[in-house]
Amino acid sequence: MTRHPNDVPLITLYDVPSPSSTPQTWLPNIWRVRLVLNFKRLRYRTEWVEFPDIEQKLTSIGAPPSGVRPDGRPIFTLPVLVDHVRNPHAPVKISHADKIAEYLESAYPARSIFPEGSRALQFIFVHHIERTFARPLLTLMVPISHQQLPPRSQSHFPVSGGDGAAAPAVRSPATWADVKGQFDFLASMLDKNAADGDGVVVMGRELSYADFVLCAMLLWIEKLSPNDVWQQVRMWNEGRWWRLWDRCGQYMEVC
């Protein structure tokens, strides 16, 4: 049977599967893109690539590197998005979650993720999430993630020291207190919107990219941490994070 043209996926998102039997997205930078794709109601399919195969795969499809090592060699990481919609013969290929988000907003402006005039502030927010908010969380979540990968992938996953030695921190009360401190600070900032919003989303009433970046961190905790950890985190700050997760819930489909 010939596939109907409408069945042809026009956007492909490259993602790393979790080790569970059902491929499950778990990397926060890829969740960012998936939430945006679903929010914008774009038709796409996921191509799953194990960590050790990423460089070869991306090289073979001609995807751009996401960065350059000090010695000049290219760095290939996911997410990568390939879009055949605009020109099936010369598809757009983009690396890096933020660049993909900006591309999607530009190519598919309906259901905007960057309300007018907010883009600079949203990217300062993303910078804060990555450089400050996520710092103690990474100490906990990177080893947790590493432990759950298949052996072949473990050596390709960026854990400091490469041996998962930081794993004992998983239950460290001091580090969780640091994580809680970052959530508390963020809640104090988001609370400033209480007068003109629903008290849940970053820009007051409508979901925007900043929410997806934040929810992607929550999803990382939810998908990979011990179950009781997520039960606790989601109730911090009067359940604010659970409400955000719930608000984004309809955009968590994995196509």
Added chain:
Amino acid sequence: MTRHPNDVPLITLYDVPSPSSTPQTWLPNIWRVRLVLNFKRLRYRTEWVEFPDIEQKLTSIGAPPSGVRPDGRPIFTLPVLVDHVRNPHAPVKISHADKIAEYLESAYPARSIFPEGSRALQFIFVHHIERTFARPLLTLMVPISHQQLPPRSQSHFPVSGGDGAAAPAVRSPATWADVKGQFDFLASMLDKNAADGDGVVVMGRELSYADFVLCAMLLWIEKLSPNDVWQQVRMWNEGRWWRLWDRCGQYMEVC
């Protein structure tokens, strides 16, 4: 002659004078408030208080402390704003620039400095300016500021070590390179608004609190650094900072 009631200033801003013969505002946290007052076209007067007199002055007028020392003693700093408009017999007294800005927006919402839904993102921006952007700049500007104070005030100005020992850094190329790096990063973030704005202000088209916070840093450099320093800084990033300074120019009146 009896003063006409309209001559009675209804809002008082407490500020620290520069050592020049004309009292001149120079502290960036106080410029923030002054820019907001002028932008909102509010009638106010400045009461000048030298550093060594701040605590006594604020205690005498019953202003709240801006913080608490580890040993529990209160910290009194400027700016402080006293507003007799709402209730002449029980004036509102507020310490700390951000709290004053939020109060002014709430009490005088005309000519908004926080477009709806932007408050949380703007305060994350302020956090970035204070904790990251300003860090290398403080290394240079605090000693420059200290050197220009009258001797009586110098011991009350918060220079590390209290002796202005960091002064040789004023012309340090390495530190200025760090400052330039922070300006470059901020420019790269603000450039993201190019598609929906004039390429000058943080939120695209209209001035907001974030611009005043940033412009206050520029004013600190302009007012107190060697003249050629400001000439250079304002031209960085294709003159972006000069254009922002110019855009805020009409709100720099010192009443």
